[in-house]
Amino acid sequence: MSEQTAVVFDLDGTLIDSVPDIAASVNTMLTGYGLAPLDRDTVQSFVGNGTAFLFSRVCDVRDVPEAERDQAYKTFMDTYVDAHDLTTIYGGVTDALDRLKAAGCVLGLCTNKPTAPMKSVLAQLGLAHYFDAMIAGDSLEKRKPDPLPLDTTFTMLGRTRQFYVGDSEVDAETAQNAQIDFVFFTGGYHKTTVAQVPKRWSFDHWSELPDLILG
Numbered sequence: 440m441s442e443q444t445a446v447v448f449d450l451d452g453t454l455i456d457s458v459p460d461i462a463a464s465v466n467t468m469l470t471g472y473g474l475a476p477l478d479r480d481t482v483q484s485f486v487g488n489g490t491a492f493l494f495s496r497v498c499d500v501r502d503v504p505e506a507e508r509d510q511a512y513k514t515f516m517d518t519y520v521d522a523h524d525l526t527t528i529y530g531g532v533t534d535a536l537d538r539l540k541a542a543g544c545v546l547g548l549c550t551n552k553p554t555a556p557m558k559s560v561l562a563q564l565g566l567a568h569y570f571d572a573m574i575a576g577d578s579l580e581k582r583k584p585d586p587l588p589l590d591t592t593f594t595m596l597g598r599t600r601q602f603y604v605g606d607s608e609v610d611a612e613t614a615q616n617a618q619i620d621f622v623f624f625t626g627g628y629h630k631t632t633v634a635q636v637p638k639r640w641s642f643d644h645w646s647e648l649p650d651l652i653l654g
């Protein structure tokens with residue numbers, strides 16, 4: 440059965456806790472403009488819909504003038520593109536990925552994070568080699584919750600039994616739109632209650648995931 444199985448993962452809030460680095464990059468930009476920094480929870484609440492969304496929420500909250508936003512975005516990306524020092528892998532992730540791979544599953548990644556910071560953080564944390572297909576927030580003309588990125592990732596992997604593992608309402612909606620079974624990691628950046636998120640299964644710790652998938 441696992442020889443037919445593809446498991447695709449979200450990145451931020453699912454495999455890695457990256458908000459400390461995202462918040463640090465946001466705050467480097469804000470303080471450079473003489474604006475007050477934002478706390479972690481506020482920045483976290485903006486993560487999941489891609490960097491353009493996050494950046495425009497930050498600018499709205501701190502009243503960054505429209506005329507300065509293009510330059511401010513470049514300033515933010517200069518730091519964000521390689522930000523990894525404060526990012527950690529959630530406990531049990533690598534053991535779970537190792538088990539799924541050893542059982543014959545193929546693994547993919549489907550994130551709204553842009554390609555450059557995605558590649559950098561995966562390389563720095565030693566996670567890149569797990570994935571046979573990777574789609575980032577700027578890989579295609581549409582991003583999650585549109586089903587295109589997830590459909591494309593599964594097409595690249597070419598297996599018939601398919602699961603998407605993610606941490607957010609955006610991921611659950613994407614899976615619904617693509618008609619893929621959603622597996623919800625509750626330890627990430629969701630905003631509503633666990634019960635409100637449509638899913639096939641949920642798990643609180645990564646040690647639980649392989650048994651859910653492998654049965």
Ligand SMILES: O=C(O)COP(=O)(O)O
Nearest residue numbers: 450451487488489550551
């Ligand atoms: O960049 C984002 O908004 C979040 O990315 P994610 O899709 O990996 O959660």
Ligand SMILES: [Mg+2]
Nearest residue numbers: 449451452606
């Ligand atoms: Mg996420």
